[in-house]
Structures are given as structure tokens and as C-alpha cells.
Amino acid sequence: MLVCSRCGREYPETFRLTCDCGGTLLVRRNHFSFFGSLLPYLDMRRYLNSLPVGGNYLPPAVPAITPTAALQIGHVIGLFKLEYLHPSGSFKxxxxxxxxxxxxxxxxxxxxxxxxxxxxxxxxxxxxxxxxxxxxxxxxxxxxxxxxxxxxxxxxxxxxxxxxxxxxxxxxxxxxxxxxxxxxxxxxxYFIEGTKTVAFETYEQVGVPDYVLVPTGSGTLFLGLWKGFTELKDMGEIAELPRLVAVQASGFESLCERSPLTNSLADGIAIPEPPRIDEMKRAIKETNGLCVSIEGPETVEALNWLKRAGFLVEPTSAVVLAALWKLVESGEIPDGSRVLLPLTGSGLKLT
Amino acid sequence: MLVCSRCGREYPETFRLTCDCGGTLLVRRNHFSFFGSLLPYLDMRRYLNSLPVGGNYLPPAVPAITPTAALQIGHVIGLFKLEYLHPSGSFKxxxxxxxxxxxxxxxxxxxxxxxxxxxxxxxxxxxxxxxxxxxxxxxxxxxxxxxxxxxxxxxxxxxxxxxxxxxxxxxxxxxxxxxxxxxxxxxxxYFIEGTKTVAFETYEQVGVPDYVLVPTGSGTLFLGLWKGFTELKDMGEIAELPRLVAVQASGFESLCERSPLTNSLADGIAIPEPPRIDEMKRAIKETNGLCVSIEGPETVEALNWLKRAGFLVEPTSAVVLAALWKLVESGEIPDGSRVLLPLTGSGLKLT
Incomplete structure (x- = not known):
């Protein structure tokens, strides 16, 4: 069913954007086990049992299972998830x-x-x-x-x-x-139902990270990760949720304090008034998370670092690395932490 | 060890391109089982046990397991393998x-x-x-x-x-x-050792296809598929090799008869004199395979069909679909066949 995040009203699982009260909707189902018989699928269909679709029609260009590469960043481990390796070049x-x-x-x-x-x-x-x-x-x-x-x-x-x-x-x-x-x-x-599979894959690949840093404008990936890890917890697969860090573009913050400078590079998250703001706040609260804002020059520095590491991504993807540097330097993320960094969009289309 | 395909001379596994006799080299190892303990890796590292590298250094941007999408094409089943979903946008x-x-x-x-x-x-x-x-x-x-x-x-x-x-x-x-x-x-x-993993993945995803259609210029993917399926057979995983079809660009054929028309679109396989030609002939013979040549207009038609199916690829990738149409029409590929079509390069970088 669909459930309103504001008033709790329930709706059947038809295509619908908002509750009659104006609140935003999330899919709610009871998931008892992580996998059914879908393990042979080495692509997103692996998680069909946890998705609100019947399977009568599935698009031919099925999203990939994206690699997760571990790299030492100072004293923490960055888990870079290559979410740009999908048919249209982004996690979308x-x-x-x-x-x-x-x-x-x-x-x-x-x-x-x-x-x-x-x-x-x-x-x-x-x-x-x-x-x-x-x-x-x-x-x-x-x-x-x-x-x-x-x-x-x-x-x-x-x-x-x-x-x-x-x-x-x-x-x-x-x-x-x-x-x-x-x-x-x-x-x-239904969009968030798709993005939640990033959490499922991460869990299969590297277990539960300590922190998850997500480029956050409208919050579709941020909330997908929150929902995915929450469902894993509900299924008894994991004991604790990772701490979710919303990484925003300066000048367009909705969760962090709005800054006077404008980060015009991270255009994928230049969304100052996202409609799912209450759910995002709830996700931060539930996971003891936080918000970090990133400026243009920091974005460029991180983008160049990523290119040198073999990750050809668009600027919006780079904010998570800039945020990691910041949080490590401030001591917010302690040594030895394992930090998930989804890289959300391909840099190829920009060339 | 490395073994010369022409004279059979053996060399240790160092980086080397050719035999002293001028012949081309292939890696030969005894593989006794398909997987070791690497199943948890949901990326190319899944096959490290079958690769001639020690693992002391592995590049951070690890290639993905690419989705294989089944689509009915007339009376045969096309198994499209999305080999363009890798960090640099191609199977390379x-x-x-x-x-x-x-x-x-x-x-x-x-x-x-x-x-x-x-x-x-x-x-x-x-x-x-x-x-x-x-x-x-x-x-x-x-x-x-x-x-x-x-x-x-x-x-x-x-x-x-x-x-x-x-x-x-x-x-x-x-x-x-x-x-x-x-x-x-x-x-x-060592390049072919990498491309052979396309066969391993295909086997895991959809078993052994009846036919494998490969864009073939230098033959690095064609020979990788031949070697990968051959190793699966040697390991006792599969009983028979699929029939390998080398798909070439008209005007640049090395296996098919050279045609007077030039297909200038499929530039990735515009290689009229590939050095591994003898191995390619052997692969065709061993698998009861064949060669098909594709012209420019056929390439465009297939490219447009692929785009409409959700596959945003470069022209070289499209020749395999044009070849499939041709072989189905001529009756060479019978009804009910399962045909692997690796889509080798991204169309995003062309935009």
C-alpha cells in the first residue's frame, strides 16, 4: 500500500504522487525475507521480490549491479559505489x-x-x-x-x-x-522503491557501512538509501542503520543552513525546496545523521581527485568526497570508519 | 604460462606481446573449478581465481557485471549483454x-x-x-x-x-x-584474459547460448568469448561451445570475403589485418561458427532499433543486431535459438 508520511492515510498501490492532504507518499509492504529465488539474476531484477511491481512488464534495459570499490582515504575507508554505470548514465x-x-x-x-x-x-x-x-x-x-x-x-x-x-x-x-x-x-x-536497491546491493557487497554520504537535493537517493537499510533492518538482516549524511550544494541547502555562496556546479542537487523535506529530516534523526554543504571550489577539487582515481563522473557526484574530507578533518567521522559514497552520474555525456 | 599459438613455445607469465617466432600468445592455466570463494564479489573480481594476476594491485574502478536482457526478435531470443556499462564506457x-x-x-x-x-x-x-x-x-x-x-x-x-x-x-x-x-x-x-569473463558472466546469467554474435575487428572480444567458453568446457561446467559468429564491417573484413563497399560507421572494428587472424579462424572452426559482414545502412537501422529498445550504444555495437536479422532471414539461425549479442560501447560519449 501507499502511506502518507504526513497524515498516515493509506492508498492502494496505484500510480499516485501525493495524499489528498498534500503529504508525500511511501510504499509500505511487509518484507519477511531478503531474497526469494532471484539470486541467479546478476542485475537489478535480483531484488524484484522487494519491489511493488508485478513483473508483467519489465523494461529491457535493466539497471546494473554497480561495483563498489574500496579505497583508503586518510584513515577511513571510502566505499565508492559506481552508480553511474546504468543504461542512461545515472542512478535515476x-x-x-x-x-x-x-x-x-x-x-x-x-x-x-x-x-x-x-x-x-x-x-x-x-x-x-x-x-x-x-x-x-x-x-x-x-x-x-x-x-x-x-x-x-x-x-x-x-x-x-x-x-x-x-x-x-x-x-x-x-x-x-x-x-x-x-x-x-x-x-x-515508486521512484524511491527503485533507489532503495542501492542499499540492498551495498549490503550484499560490503555489509553495512558506518556512514552513507549522499548528494541530496530532492532526496530521491537519500530517502531510497534510508528506506532500503530500514527494510533490511525490518527483515532482521542488519542490526543498526548506518548514519546518513545529506550532502548539499551551497546556496541550495534545504537541510543545512542556507549559505550566501552558490555552488553552480552541482546542478543535480540545486533544489532549494524539496517536497520530501519532512521525510529527509526524519531520516537524519532516525539514523543520527547530519547535513554538510559543499561549495563550488570544493566540488572541483573532489571531481579532479575522482578522475585521477578512475571515476569519470559529473560534478554533482563529487560533493560526497568533498564532504568526506570535511567530516574527517573536523573529526566528525572517526578513523577506521567505513563510508559509502555513491557516485551518481556519468561524466561521459559531458565530453 | 604463455603459449605461442603458432609454434607452441612456452613462456613464463610476464608481460609479453609475441613469441620470438612472431606468433601470438595466449595464457594457459589449468582451471579445475569455476569459483573459489569469490561469489560475494558482485563485480569482475568474482572471477579473479581464473585470471593470471596475483591481486597485489587491482585498479580501483573495477569493471561491472553487466546486465543481460532477453528480448524476442522474430522467432529467436536475443540476449543483449550491456557491455557498455563499464567505467570508461566499453568492454575494453x-x-x-x-x-x-x-x-x-x-x-x-x-x-x-x-x-x-x-x-x-x-x-x-x-x-x-x-x-x-x-x-x-x-x-x-x-x-x-x-x-x-x-x-x-x-x-x-x-x-x-x-x-x-x-x-x-x-x-x-x-x-x-x-x-x-x-x-x-x-x-x-592479458587483455583476452579480461574479455573472457564476458563468457563467465553470460554462463551465470543465462547459461550457454546457441549462438554468440561479436563485433570483430582485432578479435579481442571474439577470442575472449571463445577462450572463456572453452575454459568453462574444460572445467566441466558446460558440455558444448556456442557457435561463434564474427561480425565484421564491410570493406574491413579479415574473415569474411572483402567487400568493395566501406562501412565507415563501425570504426571500432575497421581493422582489415588483425594479427590474431589464425586464432580467430581456429575459433570459428572449433565452434562450427561463421562470419557475417555488415554495411553502413544496416548498421544505422540496427542502431536506431537499439535506441528504441533502451540501449544507447555506439555504431560499432549495432552490427551484431544487423547480423542477427540477416542470419534469421537466411535461415542460418533457426527459430527458437538463443543468441548472445554483446553491446560493446556506450553511445553517451558521442552526444
Missing amino acids: DRGTYVTVAKLMEEGIREVVLDSSGNAALSMALYSLPAGITTHLFVSYNTMPEKLSLLEGLGAVLHFVDGDRMAVHEMAVGFAEREGVTYVSHWLNP | DRGTYVTVAKLMEEGIREVVLDSSGNAALSMALYSLPAGITTHLFVSYNTMPEKLSLLEGLGAVLHFVDGDRMAVHEMAVGFAEREGVTYVSHWLNP
């Missing part, structure tokens, strides 16, 4: 995979979203083979290379003259007017 | 991973190669964290985006005024003159 494919499977189950064949970034690319890529038409509302300042790739994937582009908020309003207006399903990955509870 | 990372581990074991800290394509990108990415200096000999007509990416990864570029053969000769001359190790993935036996 995990959320999109579950979402598109759900949309197909529901017979939804036309969707609209307000994004021109990784979420849009992922949705366009997965919608095309499913026969779902994707309307994308984008601003005129979107890079032409991105637009031609999205158009090549059959997305219908709608240009909006205005800022991000204007784009959002036009998309929602179009959805209401045309009766087309608005698919916001910020709100969509 | 498997070969590079083993190669760089070996180079480090041998204390080799400076290498030269004549490539500006996927092999160069892979080597540059893996050399950087290992502290190995990579000299790349490239022609002036290499795309500037590629060059800046390679330079950003610390590769030392040497420009050559001339065709591919001139570039090759300059690289070999440099290696001899400066005493720098020439790392040709066409010849390097």
Missing part, C-alpha cells in the same frame, strides 16, 4: 525502472515531467520501448546537445520562457488540462 | 583491468599505444590511478573532444602526420627507442 534508472513498470501495469501511456537533466534522459530512454509518450517541459537555456539526445529518444519537448518554477507550473498545467499523468520523481513513491 | 575495461594489474606486478610504469578510441580511453583511465604514464600516438584527424578527454586523464599525446599504419610505426619506433613498453591490445594476451 533504478527509480525509472520501477516507475515505468508500474505505469505499464496501470495502462498509462502518456506522461509529462519538468526536467531536462538525468531524470528526463532516464525517463525518455525507458519510455520509448514501453510505448509511453514523454512530454518534457524545459527552459530555453537547456544545452542543445541534451535536447537533441532527448528528441532522438522520442521525447516531446515543450519550451518555457522562464525559470525552473515557471517550467514546473507549465508542466503541471499541461498535465491537468490534457489529462496526462504528471510524473515527478521528486514525489513519485 | 575488462581487458585493461587485467593488463594494468599485470603491468603493476611487473613494475612497468610507462607504456605506449597507438589508439585514440575506446582502448586508449580505457588505458588512460586505468593508468592514471596506477601511476603509469600512457603515451598515445594519434593522427591529426582525431576528434578534439576525444583528445581533450584523454589529455584530461593525463595521457601524453604524440601527433603523427599519416594514416593508421604510420601511427603504428611511430609508436613502435618510440617504444624501441625510448625503452617504453608497447601495449597493443591486439596482441596483449
Whole structure:
């Protein structure tokens, strides 16, 4: 079922973004065991038993099990999870995979979203083979290379003259007017069901880390990790949750104090008012976590370090390493800690 | 040990490209069981027991276990293996991973190669964290985006005024003159040790396919699949080898009859005189395989089909699907067959 995080109201597992009270929704199921008979799947289908989809339709480009590489960083162990090795080049494919499977189950064949970034690319890529038409509302300042790739994937582009908020309003207006399903990955509870599998994989690969540092704007990965580790605890697989650290871009903080400087590099998390903010606060509280804000120059330094380590990622991915350096230096993360650092987006598309 | 495919002479497992007789080398070991205790590794390290490296140094950006997606194509089942989901965006990372581990074991800290394509990108990415200096000999007509990416990864570029053969000769001359190790993935036996793991994974994921269609220029993947399945047979895991189909680019055939038309799209396999040609012929003979040649327009058609299926790959990857269509239409591949189609390189870097 879907459960409202604000008022607790329950809904059946249909495609739905919010509660009637305006609160955000999460999927709730009773999971009794981690695996069923799916261990032979060496890809995301390994976790199908824990996902709210029937399996009648599954997208062909299934997300990968991503490697987790351990590297000594000073006196702590960084566990770099290569979440950019997915069909569209970002972790979003995990959320999109579950979402598109759900949309197909529901017979939804036309969707609209307000994004021109990784979420849009992922949705366009997965919608095309499913026969779902994707309307994308984008601003005129979107890079032409991105637009031609999205158009090549059959997305219908709608240009909006205005800022991000204007784009959002036009998309929602179009959805209401045309009766087309608005698919916001910020709100969509099925998206988080996909991203929670990062926690499952991590657990299989390296056990439970002490800390998990996550690039956090809308919180789709942050909450997925929280939900995934929580489900592992509920299943009796693990005893304690790792401490979750939300890593944000300066100038766009929603959990940390808002800083006057703007980190314009980490555009994937430049989301100052995420709708799932209450759930994010709850995740920090439940895991004794914290929030760290990262500036532009720190992002560049971390990005260069990652490149030299063999990880070709986009700037948004680099903030977690900058945050690790900061927390190690301040003594917040003690020596000997094992720290998970999901690297969320590929650097290849930027070349 | 290393064994010459031409004269049978044996060498110890040091880094070496050819036999004194000029023949090509393959690694030979006795493998008694498929897995040791490595099953918990959900990445390429899963197969370390079958690889000729000690494990003292392993590159941090470990290649992934790539998903294998089954799709009905007419009356046969296409098993698409997403070999582009690796750190540098191509299957080459498997070969590079083993190669760089070996180079480090041998204390080799400076290498030269004549490539500006996927092999160069892979080597540059893996050399950087290992502290190995990579000299790349490239022609002036290499795309500037590629060059800046390679330079950003610390590769030392040497420009050559001339065709591919001139570039090759300059690289070999440099290696001899400066005493720098020439790392040709066409010849390097450790590269094939890496690519053979595609067979291991396939076996774990979907068993033994009836046919394996491989983009084939230098034959590094083709021979890796042949060697991997052969080792599985030697270990008693499988009873029969799949039939190997070398898919080549028209105008650049080495196994099929050379055609007058030139397929300039599939540049990854535009290699008319591969040094391992005798081994490739042997693999075709041993597996009752064959060769298929694909033209430019067929490549485009297959590339578009793949995009619509959710697979964002480069043109070279698409030839295997074009070959499948051809072999199904001619009746060469019978109804009900299960056909492995490795998709070798990412389309993201082209955007």
C-alpha cells in the first residue's frame, strides 16, 4: 500500500504522487525475507521480490549491479559505489525502472515531467520501448546537445520562457488540462522503491557501512538509501542503520543552513525546496545523521581527485568526497570508519 | 604460462606481446573449478581465481557485471549483454583491468599505444590511478573532444602526420627507442584474459547460448568469448561451445570475403589485418561458427532499433543486431535459438 508520511492515510498501490492532504507518499509492504529465488539474476531484477511491481512488464534495459570499490582515504575507508554505470548514465534508472513498470501495469501511456537533466534522459530512454509518450517541459537555456539526445529518444519537448518554477507550473498545467499523468520523481513513491536497491546491493557487497554520504537535493537517493537499510533492518538482516549524511550544494541547502555562496556546479542537487523535506529530516534523526554543504571550489577539487582515481563522473557526484574530507578533518567521522559514497552520474555525456 | 599459438613455445607469465617466432600468445592455466570463494564479489573480481594476476594491485574502478536482457526478435531470443556499462564506457575495461594489474606486478610504469578510441580511453583511465604514464600516438584527424578527454586523464599525446599504419610505426619506433613498453591490445594476451569473463558472466546469467554474435575487428572480444567458453568446457561446467559468429564491417573484413563497399560507421572494428587472424579462424572452426559482414545502412537501422529498445550504444555495437536479422532471414539461425549479442560501447560519449 501507499502511506502518507504526513497524515498516515493509506492508498492502494496505484500510480499516485501525493495524499489528498498534500503529504508525500511511501510504499509500505511487509518484507519477511531478503531474497526469494532471484539470486541467479546478476542485475537489478535480483531484488524484484522487494519491489511493488508485478513483473508483467519489465523494461529491457535493466539497471546494473554497480561495483563498489574500496579505497583508503586518510584513515577511513571510502566505499565508492559506481552508480553511474546504468543504461542512461545515472542512478535515476533504478527509480525509472520501477516507475515505468508500474505505469505499464496501470495502462498509462502518456506522461509529462519538468526536467531536462538525468531524470528526463532516464525517463525518455525507458519510455520509448514501453510505448509511453514523454512530454518534457524545459527552459530555453537547456544545452542543445541534451535536447537533441532527448528528441532522438522520442521525447516531446515543450519550451518555457522562464525559470525552473515557471517550467514546473507549465508542466503541471499541461498535465491537468490534457489529462496526462504528471510524473515527478521528486514525489513519485515508486521512484524511491527503485533507489532503495542501492542499499540492498551495498549490503550484499560490503555489509553495512558506518556512514552513507549522499548528494541530496530532492532526496530521491537519500530517502531510497534510508528506506532500503530500514527494510533490511525490518527483515532482521542488519542490526543498526548506518548514519546518513545529506550532502548539499551551497546556496541550495534545504537541510543545512542556507549559505550566501552558490555552488553552480552541482546542478543535480540545486533544489532549494524539496517536497520530501519532512521525510529527509526524519531520516537524519532516525539514523543520527547530519547535513554538510559543499561549495563550488570544493566540488572541483573532489571531481579532479575522482578522475585521477578512475571515476569519470559529473560534478554533482563529487560533493560526497568533498564532504568526506570535511567530516574527517573536523573529526566528525572517526578513523577506521567505513563510508559509502555513491557516485551518481556519468561524466561521459559531458565530453 | 604463455603459449605461442603458432609454434607452441612456452613462456613464463610476464608481460609479453609475441613469441620470438612472431606468433601470438595466449595464457594457459589449468582451471579445475569455476569459483573459489569469490561469489560475494558482485563485480569482475568474482572471477579473479581464473585470471593470471596475483591481486597485489587491482585498479580501483573495477569493471561491472553487466546486465543481460532477453528480448524476442522474430522467432529467436536475443540476449543483449550491456557491455557498455563499464567505467570508461566499453568492454575494453575488462581487458585493461587485467593488463594494468599485470603491468603493476611487473613494475612497468610507462607504456605506449597507438589508439585514440575506446582502448586508449580505457588505458588512460586505468593508468592514471596506477601511476603509469600512457603515451598515445594519434593522427591529426582525431576528434578534439576525444583528445581533450584523454589529455584530461593525463595521457601524453604524440601527433603523427599519416594514416593508421604510420601511427603504428611511430609508436613502435618510440617504444624501441625510448625503452617504453608497447601495449597493443591486439596482441596483449592479458587483455583476452579480461574479455573472457564476458563468457563467465553470460554462463551465470543465462547459461550457454546457441549462438554468440561479436563485433570483430582485432578479435579481442571474439577470442575472449571463445577462450572463456572453452575454459568453462574444460572445467566441466558446460558440455558444448556456442557457435561463434564474427561480425565484421564491410570493406574491413579479415574473415569474411572483402567487400568493395566501406562501412565507415563501425570504426571500432575497421581493422582489415588483425594479427590474431589464425586464432580467430581456429575459433570459428572449433565452434562450427561463421562470419557475417555488415554495411553502413544496416548498421544505422540496427542502431536506431537499439535506441528504441533502451540501449544507447555506439555504431560499432549495432552490427551484431544487423547480423542477427540477416542470419534469421537466411535461415542460418533457426527459430527458437538463443543468441548472445554483446553491446560493446556506450553511445553517451558521442552526444
